[in-house]
Amino acid sequence: MQKLLNRIAVSVRKSPVIWAIGVLLLAWLAGRARQNPVLFAQFLVDGIRLGFVYALVALGYTMVYGIVRLINFAHGDVFMIGAFAAFFATTRYHWSFVPAMVLAMVVCAFLSVVIERIAYKPLRDAPRISALITAVGMSFFLEYFTALNFVFTPNFIVFAPQPLQFKSWNVLGVTVSNIMFVIIAVGTICLVALYYLVYRTKLGKAMRAVAWDKPTARLMGIDVDLVITFTFALGAALAGVGGMLYVVAYPQIRTFLGVMPGLKSFIAAVFGGIGSIPGAFIGALTIGMVETLAAGYLSSTLRDTIVFSILIIVLLLRPTGLFGEAAKEKA
Amino acid sequence: MTAMLEVKNLHVFYGAIHALQGVDFELNEGEIVTLIGANGAGKSTTLKTISGLLRPRQGSIAFRGVDLTRVSATRIVSLGISQVPEGRKIFAPLTVRENLELGAYTRKDAREIQESMERVFASFPRLKERINQPGGTLSGGEQQMLAMGRGLMSKPQLLLLDEPSMGLSPLLVEEIFRIIVDINAHGTSILLVEQNAAMALSIANRAYVLETGTVALHGPAAELLEKPQVKTAYLGR
Numbered sequence: 001m002q003k004l005l006n007r008i009a010v011s012v013r014k015s016p017v018i019w020a021i022g023v024l025l026l027a028w029l030a031g032r033a034r035q036n037p038v039l040f041a042q043f044l045v046d047g048i049r050l051g052f053v054y055a056l057v058a059l060g061y062t063m064v065y066g067i068v069r070l071i072n073f074a075h076g077d078v079f080m081i082g083a084f085a086a087f088f089a090t091t092r093y094h095w096s097f098v099p100a101m102v103l104a105m106v107v108c109a110f111l112s113v114v115i116e117r118i119a120y121k122p123l124r125d126a127p128r129i130s131a132l133i134t135a136v137g138m139s140f141f142l143e144y145f146t147a148l149n150f151v152f153t154p155n156f157i158v159f160a161p162q163p164l165q166f167k168s169w170n171v172l173g174v175t176v177s178n179i180m181f182v183i184i185a186v187g188t189i190c191l192v193a194l195y196y197l198v199y200r201t202k203l204g205k206a207m208r209a210v211a212w213d214k215p216t217a218r219l220m221g222i223d224v225d226l227v228i229t230f231t232f233a234l235g236a237a238l239a240g241v242g243g244m245l246y247v248v249a250y251p252q253i254r255t256f257l258g259v260m261p262g263l264k265s266f267i268a269a270v271f272g273g274i275g276s277i278p279g280a281f282i283g284a285l286t287i288g289m290v291e292t293l294a295a296g297y298l299s300s301t302l303r304d305t306i307v308f309s310i311l312i313i314v315l316l317l318r319p320t321g322l323f324g325e326a327a328k329e330k331a
Numbered sequence: 332m333t334a335m336l337e338v339k340n341l342h343v344f345y346g347a348i349h350a351l352q353g354v355d356f357e358l359n360e361g362e363i364v365t366l367i368g369a370n371g372a373g374k375s376t377t378l379k380t381i382s383g384l385l386r387p388r389q390g391s392i393a394f395r396g397v398d399l400t401r402v403s404a405t406r407i408v409s410l411g412i413s414q415v416p417e418g419r420k421i422f423a424p425l426t427v428r429e430n431l432e433l434g435a436y437t438r439k440d441a442r443e444i445q446e447s448m449e450r451v452f453a454s455f456p457r458l459k460e461r462i463n464q465p466g467g468t469l470s471g472g473e474q475q476m477l478a479m480g481r482g483l484m485s486k487p488q489l490l491l492l493d494e495p496s497m498g499l500s501p502l503l504v505e506e507i508f509r510i511i512v513d514i515n516a517h518g519t520s521i522l523l524v525e526q527n528a529a530m531a532l533s534i535a536n537r538a539y540v541l542e543t544g545t546v547a548l549h550g551p552a553a554e555l556l557e558k559p560q561v562k563t564a565y566l567g568r
């Protein structure tokens with residue numbers, strides 16, 4: 001706590017203008033909240049719903065970065081494939097919610113492992129920029145290949161019938177829906193399971209060891225390539241869940257639907273401190289809420305500009321994000 | 332009887348750099364063998380090749396009849412070879428306990444692993460006091476102990492130690508070497524790489540002097556201690 005206060009004090013001295021703007025913004029938000037608390041609560045609730053979806057995607061960015069120092073720009077498109085997998089399973093083959101979600105997870109995990117093996121693994125010892133450019137290329141490939149007419153088509157497809165019948169209730173003026181509960185519940189289960197896996201199991205220990213120091217991890221007898229592959233699969237499976245939940249909440253799908261959520265989840269991961277699992281979660285909830293508040297109080301056209309400015313501000317103020325470790329010393 | 336570890340004509344490259352240029356040596360069951368030599372002679376490269384982190388372009392490494400140049404690093408650990416790398420290489424964000432558990436990564440039986448951990452704590456009581464602390468918060472000496480404890484957790488038959496005395500105070504160096512002798516007395520063979528040649532020769536049975544990727548001299552440690560070349564080049568006398 002003391003450390004945190006000190007850190008904030010240092011940061012305030014370094015960039016007083018940005019902090020002043022931040023405080024003014026918070027004061028302004030508080031004012032709006034007092035004017036109409038119900039509306040404010042509605043925005044927060046919607047923001048949390050969106051934030052949970054972003055969290056599921058941000059975790060994949062952060063875990064993959066943690067283990068191979070790669071920003072996997074194709075991750076947002078894996079999320080899109082998850083959405084399509086869920087769509088086909090439920091609308092064409094009439095699978096129910098849970099099996100469709102499992103299918104989305106499996107498809108995404110498999111796709112991501114293939115991408116890692118053919119596009120990233122051969123570049124693991126190359127300069128980092130090579131793999132980054134490859135990731136951007138892979139992202140475009142997935143977007144434009146799937147947009148071809150004989151794949152998914154470039155058009156919007158309405159996701160109907162839905163695997164969940166939409167129901168909503170009014171709680172003290174705030175509208176909540178069953179879909180929102182499902183998103184929060186599924187998101188929470190995934191987060192808790194992930195936390196358990198990473199911090200309480202042998203495989204999780206191996207993941208953290210590989211993230212820290214690959215040669216030494218090999219000296220322990222850890223199969224480093226296998227752990228890396230598993231990390232990609234795990235991140236992608238979470239993105240698959242996220243993709244399905246996203247299109248259940250916003251039931252219009254097309255092959256570019258992963259771009260914006262992908263970028264915003266990436267910003268969430270950077271904001272929380274890329275490489276940090278709790279950081280990705282906190283960052284995603286924050287970005288989700290900022291987005292709905294900006295859309296609600298300012299304008300939906302400004303929404304994305306505001307979210308992207310956060311990236312710039314974080315990179316200026318604190319490149320390691322909220323929970324990021326300072327660059328570690330490594331051989 | 333054939334040697335436990337037999338390294339023959341080992342050639343290792345880093346790209347175009349010819350780091351090992353035909354290294355030959357052997358280690359018998361129960362021995363402490365030391366590899367000494369100046370910075371850059373190829374000592375660490377030798378150990379990394381034995382552990383399977385590097386692959387030789389030519390030559391063989393036989394461990395109890397198995398050619399290690401053909402098996403994975405994971406398998407090498409299961410075969411009974413463990414390395415304590417140069418610079419300790421602790422997993423800094425992981426706790427002392429987790430670091431030790433990773434040392435036992437290839438083992439299954441939880442009870443036996445727990446027994447090994449107790450044995451490590453008997454040799455390094457200070458680690459037990461710090462069991463839930465992140466490895467990175469330990470002092471240099473404690474990190475060396477943790478690295479050695481971690482290396483012992485796989486229950487190795489052969490322990491490779493890369494410059495365990497590096498950066499430690501003379502008192503700590505004494506302690507570490509006492510523990511090395513003790514580990515050896517309990518039946519683990521040891522291949523010790525050192526720049527501190529005087530200390531290494533004082534506990535080793537036999538020694539090899541490495542110079543720019545080849546073995547320049549070898550013999551019983553006590554004999555090498557007396558050789559004029561060794562005295563001037565490595566003992567600073």
Ligand SMILES: Nc1ncnc2c1ncn2[C@@H]1O[C@H](COP(=O)(O)OP(=O)(O)O)[C@@H](O)[C@H]1O
Pocket residue numbers: 345348350368369370371372373374375376377
């Ligand atoms: N990763 C590397 N890339 C290129 N050359 C290396 C690398 N590691 C070691 N070398 C070179 O190989 C030779 C042997 O190094 P090393 O085995 O680390 O020596 P020692 O452990 O005896 O000090 C040195 O000339 C060193 O510069």
Ligand SMILES: [Mg+2]
Pocket residue numbers: 374375376417
């Ligand atoms: Mg060395």
